[in-house]
Every structure is written in structure tokens, then in C-alpha cells.
Amino acid sequence: MADRESTGKASERFYECLLLLYPPGFRLLFGPDMTQVFRDVYPRGARGKGFGRYLAFWFWTLSDLACSLFREWGQTLLPVEGIDAFIQTLADSTAVPIGIFSIVLVQGYVYAVLTEFSQDVAWAASVSSNPGVSSTDLIVVTAIAACSLGMVSAMAAWAIARNNRLHDPIIKLFLVPKTEVSIARTQEFNQAL
Amino acid sequence: MIKNEPKTTGRFSSAQPPLAPAVFYILLALADRDLHGYAIMQRVRARSAGAVRLGPGTLYGALSRMLKEGLIVELEDRPDPEMDDARRRYYRSTDRGNRALAAEAKRLGDLARLAHATRAVRELKQA
Numbered sequence A: 001m002a003d004r005e006s007t008g009k010a011s012e013r014f015y016e017c018l019l020l021l022y023p024p025g026f027r028l029l030f031g032p033d034m035t036q037v038f039r040d041v042y043p044r045g046a047r048g049k050g051f052g053r054y055l056a057f058w059f060w061t062l063s064d065l066a067c068s069l070f071r072e073w074g075q076t077l078l079p080v081e082g083i084d085a086f087i088q089t090l091a092d093s094t095a096v097p098i099g100i101f102s103i104v105l106v107q108g109y110v111y112a113v114l115t116e117f118s119q120d121v122a123w124a125a126s127v128s129s130n131p132g133v134s135s136t137d138l139i140v141v142t143a144i145a146a147c148s149l150g151m152v153s154a155m156a157a158w159a160i161a162r163n164n165r166l167h168d169p170i171i172k173l174f175l176v177p178k179t180e181v182s183i184a185r186t187q188e189f190n191q192a193l
Numbered sequence B: 001m002i003k004n005e006p007k008t009t010g011r012f013s014s015a016q017p018p019l020a021p022a023v024f025y026i027l028l029a030l031a032d033r034d035l036h037g038y039a040i041m042q043r044v045r046a047r048s049a050g051a052v053r054l055g056p057g058t059l060y061g062a063l064s065r066m067l068k069e070g071l072i073v074e075l076e077d078r079p080d081p082e083m084d085d086a087r088r089r090y091y092r093s094t095d096r097g098n099r100a101l102a103a104e105a106k107r108l109g110d111l112a113r114l115a116h117a118t119r120a121v122r123e124l125k126q127a
Helices: A002-019 A024-046 A051-092 A095-117 A122-129 A135-164 A167-174 A176-192 B021-029 B037-047 B056-069 B095-117 B119-126
Strands: B072-075 B090-093
Touching: A002 A024, A002 A051, A024 A051, A024 B037, A024 B056, A051 B056, B021 B037, B021 B056, B021 B095, B037 B056, B056 B072, B090 B095, B095 B119
Parallel strands: none
Antiparallel strands: B072 B090
């Protein structure tokens, strides 16, 4: 029972972390309500119905999150300044490392949950056999380790991308050629005149 | 009491583009009573016989757009303060929202009549 409670709390915290991926305005306005709804839905969706149900619940939650993330960021950025600003903002903002971080986070969380159920992992079994360490502790420790690794790798990727300005070729690929061609044609036209 | 009264006064007619399914179901859920987010989710699920299951992201994304468009308003009062959590926010469908719902219902009704009039559907019904 205590394990279920702590898993519920951990899931809620994890969901709150995922809400950080939303645009700040949307998150501030609806974040607490979304957490409240998650708190309401979680007991019915994920608890006490086996691992398959738990996995299905998280799959549903993450799918919903992914779809609404794209929509909300699009709504936040696109109508104001257009697609150019959207690409530029995405490239410059912290959304990229946060996105990478969240993917690793999800992977780490799934792995952590799986280790509870796959007792054939040698070190997991050895830790579990220690009477002082519960399976919840094991999940938390594994998740923290995965998250730390994810954060370091995401920050490193972001730093490399910014130093090398990796987003510039992408922006040029989509935006600059059209402008350059247009300028070149105008110059040709002027010369012909 | 209504919080953030919308300034939108546009008129919804059958010429309006179709409503998104989530928006339609939310308006349907709010048609006869004020509800909070989780209650909307439950009502949508019940009214669609489990076919439509709104997640928190989809629900609040739709509510955000509906608030901007003036289809719903947020209430300051709780319909039943003793029965519920004070942290929850309640929503109410506006006249504009009701008109949008009616226009969409008419559009779907017209489409259904059109479909029932086709030979393919008639043959299936007879079979």
C-alpha cells in the first residue's frame, strides 16, 4: 500500500516535471489544474490493474502530452511572428535540451519501472535482496541516475550545438536560399535594365 | 460570477468551419451544467460511450482556445462549494458556445441525413 502511494507520488512529480515542457504562459495558467486532473485520473488508470494497465496509462498520458505540446508551442509562436521565428526560437531556446532531457527521462523512468518487474537483472536482484532496500527505493535510485545522465548528456549536446551553431545550416536550408535567389534575380533584372 | 468575461461577440452559424471533436464534446458536456476539468473528462467519456478519452493536455489546450474564442467562461463561484475542492476551476458555456454547438449539431444532422439518403447506407440498413 505504502509502495503504491509512493509510486503515485513519484508519478505525479514526474508528470509535473513533464509540464515544464509546455509554453510558460500555458503552464502557469493550466499547470496546477492539469496536475490535479492527473491526480484524479491516476488511481483509476494505473493502479491495481497489473503492469499492462500501468504501461497503457503512461502510453496514453505521454501521447496526449506529446500531441498537446506541439499544438501549444505552435499556437504560442506561430501566429505572432510566423514560421521563421518559430524555427529560430526553437533553435535558440532551451526547448531542444529540455526535449532531449525529457526523452532520456522517459527512457530512464520506463527502464526503472521495468527493473522492478524483471528480476533477472543481476544487480537489481542483489539490491532487492537487501532487506533494507525496497523496490520503490530501487526505482527512485535508478530514475535519479538515469535523469542525471540524461541531464548531463542533454546539456553537453546543447553546448556543442550552440558553440558550433548547428542550427544555422537548418535555418539557411529552409529560409535563406529563397531570399538569396530572390535577391540574385532582382540584381539580374536590374542589370538587364 | 464570471471571471475574465470574453469580449468576443461574433455570431456562429452553419457557415462556420466544423468544430474540432474535442471542442464539440466539451461544449456538449457543458451544455446543461457547469463543470470542472476532471468532470468534463468523465462526462465526455460517458457521452461518447468511452470512444473519446481526453487527456489533460488535450482538454486544457482545448479549454484555453475556447476561452480565447469566447465559447466558454471560467466561473469564480463554485456551483457546489461543500461538495468539491476549492482549487478546481469551473467552466460554463456562453451563448456563443451554445450557438456553436447548435450550428455543429445541425451540420452533423444534415450530414447524417445526407448519408442515410445514399443507396449504400440504405442497402446496408435493409441487409
